[in-house]
Amino acid sequence: MWAYFKFEFFQFIRNKKNIAIYVILLYFACYYALKIVPTYNPIEKVDVSEIEARYLPRAEFLKNVEIDKGTHYLTSYAVAIFSEWNEYDKARLDALKKHNMKEYAEATSKWYKYSDEMIFPDVMNVFYYNPGYYTYGNNYAKKDGHYAYLYSASRYKGYTEGKSNLSINVFEERTALQTLQRLLDSYLPLILIVSCILFTVDIVLKDRRNPTLLQGLPLSDWRKLIIKGLVSLLGSLIAIIPLSIGLLIIGGRNGFGAFDLPVPIYSFGKDLFSNILMWDYLVQNMLFIVFWFLFIISLLLLVSVLLKNEFVNLLVGSMFVIAEFIYFERGLGAVRNIQWYPTSYVQVGQVISGYRNYLYGSEALTFGSGLTVMGLCTCIFLFFTFLISNQKKFKLL
Amino acid sequence: MWKILKTFFVIEKSNKKNIFSCLFVAVFVFSLIFFLKNMDIGNSIKEKSDEYQSISTALGKFQNIDATDSGNGSDLYKNLVRQQQAVSKQKMALKMNLPKVFLDTAIDLANLRAKAFDMEGFDDVAIYLPSKIDNQLDSVFYQYIKKIGMPLSIDSLSYFQFLPYLFGVLGSFWFIFMSIYSCGIMIEEFQHTSLIKGYPITFDKYVLAKCISSMLIVGVFLLELFVCSLPLIYFKGLGNPSYPIAIFNGIFEVYPIYQYIGISILYMICISIFTILLSIILNVLLKNMYLTLFLELLLYIFPMLFPNMISLVPFNPFNYLNFPNLLNGQMIEFAKPVVLTSTHGLIYIGMSITIMIVSVKLFLTTGRLKKV
Numbered sequence: 001m002w003a004y005f006k007f008e009f010f011q012f013i014r015n016k017k018n019i020a021i022y023v024i025l026l027y028f029a030c031y032y033a034l035k036i037v038p039t040y041n042p043i044e045k046v047d048v049s050e051i052e053a054r055y056l057p058r059a060e061f062l063k064n065v066e067i068d069k070g071t072h073y074l075t076s077y078a079v080a081i082f083s084e085w086n087e088y089d090k091a092r093l094d095a096l097k098k099h100n101m102k103e104y105a106e107a108t109s110k111w112y113k114y115s116d117e118m119i120f121p122d123v124m125n126v127f128y129y130n131p132g133y134y135t136y137g138n139n140y141a142k143k144d145g146h147y148a149y150l151y152s153a154s155r156y157k158g159y160t161e162g163k164s165n166l167s168i169n170v171f172e173e174r175t176a177l178q179t180l181q182r183l184l185d186s187y188l189p190l191i192l193i194v195s196c197i198l199f200t201v202d203i204v205l206k207d208r209r210n211p212t213l214l215q216g217l218p219l220s221d222w223r224k225l226i227i228k229g230l231v232s233l234l235g236s237l238i239a240i241i242p243l244s245i246g247l248l249i250i251g252g253r254n255g256f257g258a259f260d261l262p263v264p265i266y267s268f269g270k271d272l273f274s275n276i277l278m279w280d281y282l283v284q285n286m287l288f289i290v291f292w293f294l295f296i297i298s299l300l301l302l303v304s305v306l307l308k309n310e311f312v313n314l315l316v317g318s319m320f321v322i323a324e325f326i327y328f329e330r331g332l333g334a335v336r337n338i339q340w341y342p343t344s345y346v347q348v349g350q351v352i353s354g355y356r357n358y359l360y361g362s363e364a365l366t367f368g369s370g371l372t373v374m375g376l377c378t379c380i381f382l383f384f385t386f387l388i389s390n391q392k393k394f395k396l397l
Numbered sequence: 398m399w400k401i402l403k404t405f406f407v408i409e410k411s412n413k414k415n416i417f418s419c420l421f422v423a424v425f426v427f428s429l430i431f432f433l434k435n436m437d438i439g440n441s442i443k444e445k446s447d448e449y450q451s452i453s454t455a456l457g458k459f460q461n462i463d464a465t466d467s468g469n470g471s472d473l474y475k476n477l478v479r480q481q482q483a484v485s486k487q488k489m490a491l492k493m494n495l496p497k498v499f500l501d502t503a504i505d506l507a508n509l510r511a512k513a514f515d516m517e518g519f520d521d522v523a524i525y526l527p528s529k530i531d532n533q534l535d536s537v538f539y540q541y542i543k544k545i546g547m548p549l550s551i552d553s554l555s556y557f558q559f560l561p562y563l564f565g566v567l568g569s570f571w572f573i574f575m576s577i578y579s580c581g582i583m584i585e586e587f588q589h590t591s592l593i594k595g596y597p598i599t600f601d602k603y604v605l606a607k608c609i610s611s612m613l614i615v616g617v618f619l620l621e622l623f624v625c626s627l628p629l630i631y632f633k634g635l636g637n638p639s640y641p642i643a644i645f646n647g648i649f650e651v652y653p654i655y656q657y658i659g660i661s662i663l664y665m666i667c668i669s670i671f672t673i674l675l676s677i678i679l680n681v682l683l684k685n686m687y688l689t690l691f692l693e694l695l696l697y698i699f700p701m702l703f704p705n706m707i708s709l710v711p712f713n714p715f716n717y718l719n720f721p722n723l724l725n726g727q728m729i730e731f732a733k734p735v736v737l738t739s740t741h742g743l744i745y746i747g748m749s750i751t752i753m754i755v756s757v758k759l760f761l762t763t764g765r766l767k768k769v
Contacts, residue, residue: 016685128457308413329436
């Protein structure tokens with residue numbers, strides 16, 4: 001069995017298609033690190049002029065305002081809330097002048113929390129979140145701002161409690177590990193899953209070209225299939241190596257960050273964030289992605305023995321990746337049990353950080369439920385593959 | 398020739414690849430219908446509310462001051478305030494069902510926006526407003542509607558309103574879909590070279606027959622798009638086939654829906670022939686279907702990764718493969734010096750097809766086919 005594994009693995013590594021995928025991944029990792037990362041422009045920046053533009057007029061207003069009987073109620077309201085708001089802004093400015101990152105983090109955390117408490121319940125539309133959210137065509141700007149402010153509050157709180165080195169790059173999430181975290185929250189899982197599909201798509205059917213070679217092997221079809229699955233799992237995991245080159249480049253430029261940086265996790269029921277550590281977040285992501293690999297591989301093994309066509313493998317695999325775009329809608333979780341569709345978990349990082357729950361308006365999309373659903377589907381696919389491959393009439397090729 | 402075509406038809410008819418591609422196209426059409434329904438696209442009241450919100454944010458960047466003509470606000474500020482008023486008026490016109498007021502205000506709004514682009518400080522508020530090209534398309538569209546006195550349609554899911562949307566979305570993916578479909582077109586023949594060598598015809602005739610049979614399948618795909626959308630007639634009505642769509646083709650103009658669909662189909666057929674020929678050539682050169690696929694996709698995204706290349710090599714047919722982007726003017730946003738028009742696109746793609754046919758005839762022979 002080990003010999004067959006080695007034989008399959010060498011075939012896998014020498015396959016022109018697989019080499020091409022590794023090269024393309026390496027190219028995109030470098031392109032991303034060199035071209036796209038420097039243009040990253042976060043909405044929540046460390047920006048003295050932005051704080052001053054808000055702080056100075058309010059300070060001036062507080063200094064000159066006179067409250068009496070005839071004062072408009074909004075003016076009294078402004079006096080009531082601006083004094084506390086400005087305290088935090090002043091603390092932020094002072095900390096930046098002194099280059100005291102810890103103090104800045106503490107004041108900023110309070111500032112975000114207080115700002116969100118003021119802006120989110122405001123129905124008169126006198127306060128807005130950072131204008132970066134209100135772009136043309138964004139219907140959910142206020143909800144985006146709410147999430148981002150709570151997220152930032154929790155993140156900065158984590159910085160004050162942690163022991164890692166703080167810098168502007170850390171605050172703006174530019175270090176290598178934080179870039180990885182942001183990527184896991186966006187399209188990196190999709191890239192890995194698509195690579196896995198491309199690796200697995202011909203692993204069974206390539207033997208059609210030399211059927212006589214394999215006929216003499218003293219292995220059952222089921223075992224052959226399992227070994228092929230393991231080979232493509234290993235191959236898909238190797239895809240991380242070319243991608244990590246990009247990470248090294250970013251690390252060299254912006255610093256690597258630390259494994260004990262906080263990553264805020266959203267829980268829907270309480271509308272609250274809690275922090276976990278970076279290494280914890282990365283391990284959870286890794287585990288989840290391995291489950292996705294297993295899911296895709298078992299699915300494609302089943303389709304391979306059922307329909308025996310590479311093109312069909314490719315279509316079925318990609319359908320599972322894009323299916324979520326068809327039914328995705330904000331707040332859908334309240335009306336439908338989306339946690340039972342394996343495709344709802346395709347944005348791995350967002351599921352773990354709770355952002356998917358926030359979008360769906362559900363609390364059921366969690367790490368645990370994801371692993372259960374994916375694991376269950378994998379077992380079902382493998383079971384059917386087992387049944388089919390053990391039929392007497394069955395021929396692998 | 399006829400005999401080999403007949404053989405191909407028999408093979409293609411039972412090919413799992415074709416059956417699944419047809420299924421995929423059908424699933425795509427139905428999912429797009431659901432997507433449109435979910436996203437509530439074409440709901441004008443909702444769109445106008447969002448516009449109102451964006452303009453309010455843009456105005457948040459200014460101090461509240463007198464915005465009348467004699468006021469001391471900047472030109473841009475006064476312009477934005479007037480835009481906000483226009484959007485509110487449109488919202489009201491929609492609620493009170495006053496299409497004429499809506500139309501007039503839409504034209505006023507487009508004019509206001511056109512003036513704003515040259516004003517001082519516009520770059521700071523640019524992200525809250527539609528782009529120059531979108532605004533020009535809007536302007537042309539509403540002016541045309543007003544000129545011929547057509548009623549405004551807001552139901553994006555009636556049959557004829559849906560079709561241009563479908564072709565627009567599918568058109569962006571068409572090259573990708575076709576390259577996935579055709580990337581292995583010659584590989585199966587390589588596995589049994591003796592089969593081809595046995596046919597008493599030349600290699601270029603063989604390729605021609607292969608192209609014709611594949612193009613017939615493409616025809617089936619295109620037909621499927623119309624057939625699968627038919628249920629919309631029952632649910633949402635037929636719509637108006639001569640309803641205008643604003644497009645960019647060197648100048649801003651409007652096409653009726655049937656003309657837009659016609660151009661899309663023409664483009665899709667050209668792209669299909671182009672892709673099939675490219676796949677045949679790359680198959681013979683690389684002898685691997687996945688390498689063919691990757692190379693085709695790389696060539697496709699190359700102009701997007703390096704936008705400067707578009708102005709440097711305007712005759713590169715790959716600039717034109719995403720034709721919906723071409724028609725709605727998005728290509729001129731980053732290719733300033735060259736104006737890419739859809740007519741040029743057809744010419745360049747047609748020329749590339751001719752070049753490929755000639756090279757297939759001159760350079761590719763059965764001798765090149767070896768077992769892979």
